[in-house]
Amino acid sequence: MSTVAPTVPTGLREDEIQIYDLHKSFGQIEVLKGISTIIRRGEVVCVIGPSGSGKSTLLRCVNLLELPTSGRIFILNQEITDPDAFADELRTKMGMVFQQFNLFPHLTALQNCTVAPINVLKRDKATAETNALKNLTMVGLGDRGDAYPAQLSGGQQQRVAIARALSMDPELMLFDEPTSALDPELVGDVLSVMRQLAKSGMTMMVVTHEMAFAREVADRVIFMDGGVIVEEGPPDAVIGNPQHERTRTFLRRVLDPTHVDTGAEDDAYAARHEGLPDKDGDGRTPILGEGHHSAGLGGGGLF
């Protein structure tokens, strides 16, 4: 751990996400084993790491889709892990983009972008639609507002999902492998939207396997393995010159174009994602089992 984060809230306005000693267990399995980090306003942080290392869990704890077992998380200096916190209100300030898009299939692209602003933020329909259209245009889909998700390609759906999150006018954005479920030729469009968003000064926490993107766009890269932050720092340091053997092993796998995910790794990946117990019967938890650390490239599109 290259940076030692403080253990109490900083109270600084620029510190938009503060995570202190976050632990999360599912039953007996401890997935996050003490994560601490601070993400400042306008910072773009990419979280990388092998499959099962807890990246998604970390992201989902930040907006309380998963309830942490212990530790404290502050969003815009309000503690979201406080039992008295109004989590729904804090969530309106964070957009989240999912690997599987999760667009609402019964609503058009435009309605996907207006349903929450109208119902949660109590905006009137016209205002919400103007804003939604602005965001759809920003992601290059200003003319597809009337389309239903099923009528859009995966890449277009993911861009609508980004526009949907932006339509809440969030202060920060969380991305969980936004391009992993996409066909390779559709990845570029989504990444360029994210690049544009980063340039506009949005605070972003991005779980990704796109190393080139992380290198280019991130202000900071966090490498996670086995539920802890192994290494973090500027992308040129973490990706270009990693200090830890685990980071090097991981990067070798991800960056080596000749590396092909084996079926066994895919199975382990799928089993983890369905929350099934590890099937190899070695009695160890999936996150600890050596040989299960697939880079997860090609593991997308599970549903």
Added chain:
Amino acid sequence: MTATTADAPAAKKRLSPRKRAQRFRIVQYALLGVFVLLAVLFADGRQLVSVFFRPDVIIKTIGPGLARALLNTLIYTIGAFIVGLLLGTVLALMRLSSVAVNRVLATVYIEFFRGVPAIIVFMAFGLLPLAFPGLSIPLDPYGTVWVALGLVAAAYMAETIRAGIQAVPKGQLEAARSMGMPLGMATQKIVLPQAFRIVLPPLTNELILLTKDSSLVFVLGLTGEAYELTKYGRELATTYANLTPLVIAGLTYLVITLPLTFLVRRMEAQARKAR
């Protein structure tokens, strides 16, 4: 492939699946022919007609009374369906609640009303005013029928709706919650619309069953104006000491159920295509 050539002599004795299916078909047609022949030989056509399709009774049965009864059946069914749908949705949400008390209450309700014969529920319902003097359900007799039939329908519909809610991917709720929607709003705006789309075919099936179950409400002791199809048919059948009115009443149910069945088929075919 090589094994087939070696087994050739044995294969000759065995019938190929296609030949077998052909023989089986022939046997079935032959059996059907025998039954038709027996029916023609032994049944007395004139007797049959006079018991089940007596022309003068048909004429007397088909009239304003029948239309009224059909209308009543429709009113009872649709009202009960609405009650069942609302209560069923509440029960389904209770079954999925994180509060244990809700789950237990809903389970007890559902298992009770699914396990007890509907006719007994209706009989008990008919006696409610005895148990609670002064109790009056508004819109009598319609209100009483809607509630009685709806209470039973809700138990069945709850399970269907629960399955529909569970069929909506978890990511839908998460996406809604991640934008700050409270659980209730996310359920109402995002989950339920999708769940109902999924259960539209099975719910229509429930409607068909409910149409037929509405024939049981006679035990509530309805008067002439409130007769539904079955009661109407029975009354006339007694009057004319002839089964024809019941046959007509029975066939009239098909006016409601056949289009619904057709609708379900189409919805299911469409759902298959969409997949």
